[in-house]
Amino acid sequence: MASTINDVGRLAGVSRQTVSRALNDPDSLHPTTLKKVMRAIRMLDYHPNITARNLANRSVRSIGLFMPFTVEQMRHNLFFPVISTSICQHCAENDFMFQLFTAAPEEEGFSGLFKKLYYQKKVGGLILALPSIKTRDIVELIGSRIPFVLIGRPAFDLELVHYVDVDNVQASYMATRHLLDLGHRSVALLSASPSLTLSEDLLAGFRKAYEDKGIPTGKAYVAHTDLTFGSARWEMEKLLDLTDPPTAVVSADDLLALGAVRAAEERGMSVPGNLSIVCATHNGWGDIAHPKFTYIATGYEQLGHLASNHMISSILKQDMPALRQILPVRLVECSSTAKCN
């Protein structure tokens, strides 16, 4: 059906290897021959069979992104489109395929699944965007010599783990600090599930800000959400119903911030009049907020870019320097924060 390298060779009156060279190393061919071959390629509308090429090369020009979420969980996930699109574009530029996996983990953890994908040559390497990952999985992945990059700092600091992340500790610190500097003394942290590294980081920055200012943490609240609008709203409601409610909120992301605003508005409060809010991270949700959220700018697009760049490089060459990068963040002041009155 489809034409092969042999058909092209026959038509051009050369051997199959010459056709192969025309594709992979044109300079090694006599210009006249090259022209003949190219003409034959066009005439037959020949396209090299990547499967055969991969087999002969023992190479897999493909990277996978693994994000274990259900459709329901993805429904409000604006992190995903940014990350996957940025990886996808980077792959396209390097003639790599980009595969997506959203499967839930098997009961024995992720590594079985990853090993399978890699050993079956379905992917040459993996980018893992996991809410959390077990040490055992990591150790096993490293042991299997599977190339992988984590998006999100792992909870432990193994020498050989490659990862990129935004500086969540610093983000939380800057957010909290900003509020404390405005005179707030009772700040609430709207965090994620306590088991996540993200939550640990946010908490660390939160505490450090209080510490650096020498303010007692007696009225520093920490609430945990499942990163949905509904849970943020609910947690915020509980906080506002306290006898001594917080006057400001640091929220893990801007979807949570929207939940917090809703809770405040329902109680007749206004932002930033009665409640100040800073988003410790920022994705698309905040763009529709009113008033505009003061937030910590975290270049999520960068994450995908760095991860795929590292992944592709380390698939092509063996020797890549370790990727263990925490991206800097910066405060962007908008109008959801005000001095504490």
Place this chain on the structure above:
Amino acid sequence: MASTINDVGRLAGVSRQTVSRALNDPDSLHPTTLKKVMRAIRMLDYHPNITARNLANRSVRSIGLFMPFTVEQMRHNLFFPVISTSICQHCAENDFMFQLFTAAPEEEGFSGLFKKLYYQKKVGGLILALPSIKTRDIVELIGSRIPFVLIGRPAFDLELVHYVDVDNVQASYMATRHLLDLGHRSVALLSASPSLTLSEDLLAGFRKAYEDKGIPTGKAYVAHTDLTFGSARWEMEKLLDLTDPPTAVVSADDLLALGAVRAAEERGMSVPGNLSIVCATHNGWGDIAHPKFTYIATGYEQLGHLASNHMISSILKQDMPALRQILPVRLVECSSTAKCN
């Protein structure tokens, strides 16, 4: 390095074909042999090389989703996570790979790119979620016998085109009708770019609702946006500044509706007090709206599911009935609509 089917055979004391059978047709083997082979597979931690298998089978167990958007355009796209996750899960269930493509079209249209992906055996078929597609591209795709499914009805009705879409005409009709039934006589349609099929559909439903009610369309406004919050807000502002502004809005999706609400609120208007809003389609954005939007429920998840199901089936078997499906929609009444006063 990695073990092959031959290694397994040698260890188990059988031929390579027997190992192959153990994997692909276990019943054809003597139970004792099967057990021996399985043990060897486990001992060697053998994983079949999918690349080699695909080559031998002349099969490509992989489908691609093509969505030509930039990172910036994806930033607020909640349609994408739902679609891609639902396709992805369906692929996983059928042991298919799922590849993502976000590249912009070449100047001569999409079909060159698609042909390349298909003839190179990178994908066995494509799901295309394009804002719009040229007839020439479609014709060329069909001519090339590339299996593909469109998500979104194409502007023309070629017999051989496979597609799924939600019933945008009906959605728009129901939304408009609902508002007219509530007594509104001046409804605005916040649509997309006029060149899109989506916009045509919305307009058709919008007009038909007026027609069916026998209401003159003198005060029926149509505004075009680029499907962003900002443009919806801006268009809505212009509408509200008219001497005879609309009392209700049908918005193409709920992100636009949020933009409309913002414009209204800025003018001291309230929803649904002074302005009623219905979303003709619904994705995640509306979930944070206050008041909750009355909307037309469109099962976007279904779209991905139907498309991938059809794609996978038609890659595996030749003879698939045509997929030309328009999914029904239904009105969900919430609190963004009120009687016209």
Place this chain on the structure above:
DNA sequence: CGAATTCATGTGAACGTTCACATTTAGAGT
């Protein structure tokens, strides 16, 4: 009990490339 039949396994070739090496052709240099 021998031939016919079924069941179980093995063998060569093929899928479409590229690699390593062999061979041919062309381009000098004296």
Place this chain on the structure above:
DNA sequence: ACTCTAAATGTGAACGTTCACATGAATTCG
């Protein structure tokens, strides 16, 4: 013109599977 080297092209084998067929063992039946 004649070797010597460099450039250009061709050939067999390999990548790891599966397919089509061949072979051999076990079962059935008259």
